[in-house]
Amino acid sequence: xxxxxxLNHIYGQGTAFEQYALKDVNFTIEDGEFIGLIGHTGSGxxxxxxxxxxxxxxxxxxxxxxxxxxxxxxxDKKALRSRVGLVFQYPEHQLxxxxxxxxxxxxxxxxxxxxxxxxxxxxxxxxxVGMDESFYKQSPFELSxxxxxxxxxxxxxxxxxxxxxxxxxxAGLDPKGRDEILDEISLLHQKKKMTIILVSHSMExxxxxxxxxxxxxxxxxxFDGTPREVFLHYRELEKMGLAAPQITYIVHxxxxxxxxxxxxxxxxxxxxxxxxxxxxxxxxx
Numbered sequence: 001x002x003x004x005x006x007l008n009h010i011y012g013q014g015t016a017f018e019q020y021a022l023k024d025v026n027f028t029i030e031d032g033e034f035i036g037l038i039g040h041t042g043s044g045x046x047x048x049x050x051x052x053x054x055x056x057x058x059x060x061x062x063x064x065x066x067x068x069x070x071x072x073x074x075x076d077k078k079a080l081r082s083r084v085g086l087v088f089q090y091p092e093h094q095l096x097x098x099x100x101x102x103x104x105x106x107x108x109x110x111x112x113x114x115x116x117x118x119x120x121x122x123x124x125x126x127x128x129v130g131m132d133e134s135f136y137k138q139s140p141f142e143l144s145x146x147x148x149x150x151x152x153x154x155x156x157x158x159x160x161x162x163x164x165x166x167x168x169x170x171a172g173l174d175p176k177g178r179d180e181i182l183d184e185i186s187l188l189h190q191k192k193k194m195t196i197i198l199v200s201h202s203m204e205x206x207x208x209x210x211x212x213x214x215x216x217x218x219x220x221x222x223f224d225g226t227p228r229e230v231f232l233h234y235r236e237l238e239k240m241g242l243a244a245p246q247i248t249y250i251v252h253x254x255x256x257x258x259x260x261x262x263x264x265x266x267x268x269x270x271x272x273x274x275x276x277x278x279x280x281x282x283x284x285x
């Protein structure tokens with residue numbers, strides 16, 4: 001469990017350039033949740049996730065991981081980073097070894113595990129992201145954008161984290177590549193009961209995969225609720241430079257034209273079933 005209490009982060013504190021990146025942020029993430037984190041550029045998303053595994057230290061406030069304050073004296077932040085894994089937006093920031101297999105072995109090797117255990121973890125992690133042995137000896141820098149992201153994710157998974165944080169893992173990918181990576185992340189969540197925190201600009205992806213959304217706006221937590229609850233505030237989201245899934249606008253337009261649909265529909269699948277149900281009802285009248 002991750003608990004964030006009155007978290008503040010100030011860049012340039014005490015200088016003329018002092019600026020709040022996070023302002024009095026509070027929330028709790030229970031084990032096994034799939035969280036979507038959204039917000040406009042500069043809203044504080046990236047700053048926030050770097051606090052969750054101790055890469056950044058709060059100006060004030062506290063973060064608790066399984067009941068322990070991660071900034072208290074003596075807390076093992078190296079152990080925290082193996083349990084709370086962070087995959088950066090640009091995989092190049094995490095790839096540096098001569099080949100794919102060696103790169104994925106790096107994390108578990110630094111945990112002091114045996115060679116057999118390190119290699120077993122690397123193979124399992126690469127399998128989980130859909131990369132077979134034909135990739136093992138390839139340079140990570142010669143891979144496609146989607147393949148680099150898979151290797152970066154595998155490198156974190158090899159540490160066997162309890163929490164996986166992904167910062168825009170599908171940015172720049174084509175629709176097929178995006179769906180493949182998100183489906184694999186969703187499968188990890190279901191099979192391993194892993195806590196997932198996904199940062200994305202795609203509201204369709206958030207509606208499809210996340211069970212709860214945290215919305216950041218100018219360093220503050222603006223909304224915290226299910227996709228259904230959050231996207232009902234689509235007009236307020238627009239004022240923050242965000243949007244709801246496209247289907248939300250279609251549903252509201254249909255409602256304005258007299259079609260009796262639930263305003264909280266957030267996915268094409270949900271809307272399709274609701275429209276079909278209405279159609280079938282009318283056919284039987």
